[in-house]
Amino acid sequence: EDQVTQSPEALRLQEGESSSLNCSYTVSGLRGLFWYRQDPGKGPEFLFTLYSAGEEKEKERLKATLTKKESFLHITAPKPEDSATYLCAVQDATQGGSEKLVFGKGTKLTVNP
Amino acid sequence: ETGVTQSPTHLIKTRGQQVTLRCSSQSGHNTVSWYQQALGQGPQFIFQYYREEENGRGNFPPRFSGLQFPNYSSELNVNALELDDSALYLCASSQGRENYGYTFGSGTRLTVV
Numbered sequence: 001e002d003q004v005t006q007s008p009e010a011l012r013l014q015e016g017e018s019s020s021l022n023c024s025y026t027v028s029g030l031r032g033l034f035w036y037r038q039d040p041g042k043g044p045e046f047l048f049t050l051y052s053a054g055e056e057k058e059k060e061r062l063k064a065t066l067t068k069k070e071s072f073l074h075i076t077a078p079k080p081e082d083s084a085t086y087l088c089a090v091q092d093a094t095q096g097g098s099e100k101l102v103f104g105k106g107t108k109l110t111v112n113p
Numbered sequence: 114e115t116g117v118t119q120s121p122t123h124l125i126k127t128r129g130q131q132v133t134l135r136c137s138s139q140s141g142h143n144t145v146s147w148y149q150q151a152l153g154q155g156p157q158f159i160f161q162y163y164r165e166e167e168n169g170r171g172n173f174p175p176r177f178s179g180l181q182f183p184n185y186s187s188e189l190n191v192n193a194l195e196l197d198d199s200a201l202y203l204c205a206s207s208q209g210r211e212n213y214g215y216t217f218g219s220g221t222r223l224t225v226v
Binding site for chain 2 (some may be wrong): 034036041042043044047052087090095099101102104105106
């Protein structure tokens with residue numbers, strides 16, 4: 001069964017204090033690994049898709065990396081507006097035509113000014 | 114591009130009642146998925162529709178059912194509501210099997226009392 005574990009559950013940073021969020025996954029065959037940002041009471045907002053080990057993607061202060069067992073979301077010099085819950089999800093290539101995403105529970109990030 | 118819209122935004126129902134939630138897909142997207150997100154948890158896959166046919170289902174009982182219409186809008190129906198059905202219900206659309214990017218709506222917050 002596909003599994004996604006995110007750590008830490010919650011993270012408090014000072015503005016400008018860089019850190020990383022971890023996503024460990026178990027999947028039969030990885031079709032893609034997704035990072036989303038979710039604000040309270042809102043739907044997830046797409047950030048990145050990674051497809052193979054060694055791949056990296058960047059967007060503003062965020063950088064996502066992928067290995068065969070885990071992914072990291074690096075946040076450089078965060079600002080208070082980066083405060084949100086960050087969700088990681090995997091898509092299993094052995095699911096046939098289904099595009100089912102298996103999500104972790106998320107990391108709640110708070111950036112204090 | 115109008116994004117994914119869901120209605121209603123909030124709903125309160127009594128245990129045992131039935132509910133219908135609605136979703137309008139993003140323009141050009143022919144695949145729609147529904148997810149249930151309990152408080153403090155990641156979204157859980159309910160089912161997916163591709164060109165009006167169910168194309169994958171998660172571990173949810175048959176009282177959760179759905180429809181996709183020719184214009185690719187969708188409905189989620191839940192019969193015999195239980196207290197544990199209280200959650201944020203998310204609709205996500207994508208362009209189909211060759212594209213793995215999902216756009217989520219803001220969700221419907223369902224409370225069962």
